[in-house]
Amino acid sequence: MYDVIIIGAGPAGLTAGIYTGRARLKTLILEAGIIGGNAALTDLIENYPGFPFGINGPDLMDSFVKQAERFGVELVQEEVTAIENTPEGKKVVTTEGEYRGSALIVTVGVKRRELEVEGEKEFLGRGVSYCATCDGAFFRGVPVAVVGGGDTAVKEALYLAGIASRVYLIHRREEFRANPALLERLYATDNIELKLNRVVKNIKGSGLMNKLVLYDKVSGEDEDLEVEGFFVSIGMVAAGDIIGDLVETRDGYIVTDDHMQTSVEGIFAAGDICAKQFRQVATAVGDGAVAGMAVTEYLKES
Ligand SMILES: Cc1cc2nc3c(=O)[nH]c(=O)nc-3n(C[C@H](O)[C@H](O)[C@H](O)COP(=O)(O)OP(=O)(O)OC[C@H]3O[C@@H](n4cnc5c(N)ncnc54)[C@H](O)[C@@H]3O)c2cc1C
Structure with missing residues (x-):
């Protein structure tokens, strides 16, 4: 006892x-x-x-x-x-x-909150992750994406920028709600590309994931994003x-x-x-x- x-x-x-x-x-x-x-x-x-x-x-x-x-x-x-x-x-x-x-x-x-899109469960551990510090090392020198607009998403993108060849940060709005000090670092990092006003529609691949399909809320068009890793950071x-x-x-x-x-x-x-x-x-x-x-x-x- x-x-x-x-x-x-x-x-x-x-x-x-x-x-x-x-x-x-x-x-x-x-x-x-x-x-x-x-x-x-x-x-x-x-x-x-x-x-x-x-x-x-x-x-x-x-x-x-x-x-x-x-x-x-x-x-x-x-x-x-x-x-x-x-x-x-x-x-x-x-x-x-x-x-x-x-x-x-x-x-x-x-x-972590799940994104609840097609392919998320299927490719979990096969490209999809909820933790950059845990899994980031698997994506050395290849392109990855992070979805989210808060402090954690920005921190994950900055961390991954030191490992991956390119990091796409996908956010459904025009503005981030992350802390200004983090945003300064984000905007100063060359290999992070912002994908604003976009939502993830689904995750595709064969065995391992290799692509995200994004919906552009401004143009109304779909866009393919070829990445080998996808980090969900939406709260x-x-x-x-x-x-x-x-x-x-x-x-x-x-x-x-x-x-x-x-x-x-x-x-x-x-x-x-x-x-x-x-x-x-x-x-x-x-x-x-x-x-x-x-x-x-x-x-x-x-
Ligand atoms: C990526 C990231 C970056 C962050 N950066 C910062 C930062 O810079 N500054 C800051 O102040 N905060 C930061 N935070 C927030 C901070 O980490 C949390 O506020 C803090 O860890 C909360 O502590 P906690 O002990 O309440 O919970 P947690 O740290 O979540 O610990 C809870 C523990 O309970 C365990 N647990 C859950 N269920 C069970 C179960 N059934 N049986 C046994 N064990 C269980 C979990 O495994 C976990 O280890 C960050 C969070 C994340 C995810």
């Missing part, structure tokens, strides 16, 4: 673990994928305080892990498939077994499938109070999975710290 089980080892989960571990609570963190979460998927984080020249995401998250482990936190790589609130504590079922904890902190974050959706209707949610995001407590006593949530406006490493760390301290208080009182 653990004092606290944390689901997800991103910035929020690891920070919560640092606080509960340091409070001498027996803490387990369960992680299904990459330790460090989405923050470990980005090559440069420029807006996390303490690093005036930015820091590489995996390096930053590695230091979070070391700090959590120094306080005795156990980190286990297993995917959580279900959560139950039982009289004997919170039951957490994983692909490998089950665990019980007196309290739970859910920090499962967000995952995120909550990754809280395991929550079901156990706690109150809004559009899939968990509703918490200002102690990061959910609608169920002893179940807390932190980071990007929470119903809130801004999702960043700094905000996830703040939520994780609050959840860690709130759980410590909760266990003292119960």
